[in-house]
Amino acid sequence: MRIILFGASGMVGQGVLRECLLDPEVEKVLAIGRSSAGYTHTKLRELLRDDLFDLSDIEAELSGYDACFFCLGVSSFGMTEEQYRRITFDLTLAAAQTLAKLNPEMTFIYVSGTGTDSSERGRTMWARVKGKTENALLKLPLHAYMFRPGVIVPLHGIQSRTKSYRLLYVLTGPILPWLYARFPKYVTTTERLGRAMIKAAKEGAPKRILESVDINQL
Numbered sequence: 082m083r084i085i086l087f088g089a090s091g092m093v094g095q096g097v098l099r100e101c102l103l104d105p106e107v108e109k110v111l112a113i114g115r116s117s118a119g120y121t122h123t124k125l126r127e128l129l130r131d132d133l134f135d136l137s138d139i140e141a142e143l144s145g146y147d148a149c150f151f152c153l154g155v156s157s158f159g160m161t162e163e164q165y166r167r168i169t170f171d172l173t174l175a176a177a178q179t180l181a182k183l184n185p186e187m188t189f190i191y192v193s194g195t196g197t198d199s200s201e202r203g204r205t206m207w208a209r210v211k212g213k214t215e216n217a218l219l220k221l222p223l224h225a226y227m228f229r230p231g232v233i234v235p236l237h238g239i240q241s242r243t244k245s246y247r248l249l250y251v252l253t254g255p256i257l258p259w260l261y262a263r264f265p266k267y268v269t270t271t272e273r274l275g276r277a278m279i280k281a282a283k284e285g286a287p288k289r290i291l292e293s294v295d296i297n298q299l
Contacts, residue, residue, distance in 0.1 A: 096271025
């Protein structure tokens, strides 16, 4: 299986990349992003670029892939809806539309979040924008799945790039494994998330939108 991965340098992307590199059925990973994930592996090729909105100049390098794991995202804190929509909706759809054209049978897995608003009409800005993004992806000619994790426990030394999140994980670290064991409906791990994405790409999933409990059961 050949995989394109967006956002490999982030906490979720690092976890997904780790599982891809460990999986014997994954033969190649093309990581696309603005910064390096910091891994060296025979399966891995990184393609670093400042402009992720326009992939037209590298389309020849994007054909022949079986799946795309889109783990790229930002916090909405301090952002206007227009700013957040440009990164969350516009950037994601630009990549997905290009890949749908080049690999119409591809599995596309988008990492969204618990609380996403599929109606696109709720009061919470980020949830509306995420819902709009999910709805648009589900209309594309791809095998698209929306992953909505809640709390994600980082394993194997993986850390968030966001300073406030790193501090939060330091403070809550001792109880996170307990939360994962007791509340699988709301909590998952970077390892479980990565494995679930790979399994969905290999075998499909029972539904198009998967919450933490569904992710943990894959």
